[in-house]
Amino acid sequence: MEFIKGQNIEVPLVLVGHSIGSYISLEMLRRLPKKAVYCIGLYPFLALNLQSKKQSTIVRIAMSRVLSTVLSFLVASFGLLPRQVLRLIFKLSVGKSWSNTALEAGCSHLPQYHTMRNVLFMARTEFSKKHQIGNL
Secondary structure (H helix, E strand, C coil), rough: HHHHHHHCCCCCEEEEEHHHHHHHHHHHHHHHHCCEEEEEEEEECCCCCCCCCHHHHHHHHCCCHHHHHHHHHHHHCCCCHHHHHHHHHHHHHCCCCCCCHHHHHHHHHHHHHHHHHHHHHHHHHHHHHHHHCCCC
């Protein structure tokens, strides 16, 4: 924020943020209305909804190093399945509206240990940041 305030630029800023970054971009837009003129939020993560079973489960898994490791190994084991079986699992679970290209990318990249660990680390970081940011 201080970096942007210190810039002597005449060109208006367009802020783009993904997930928790969307929330941060909105706050920057609020604080710098003369410099930042537009904000694009990609999948904004604006609130923890612990009433949601899905979000509560994600929070519990992401915050637990043991559960994160176990889930990452489980997901990596799906990579051992034949591609057709893996594609069917993806299509029936998370990829109902995905294109064929997205399904292929999911089948080749998502069922890997390090990919799942990174996803859960980012989730843990976002939940922690959201808790720290609170209501600015």
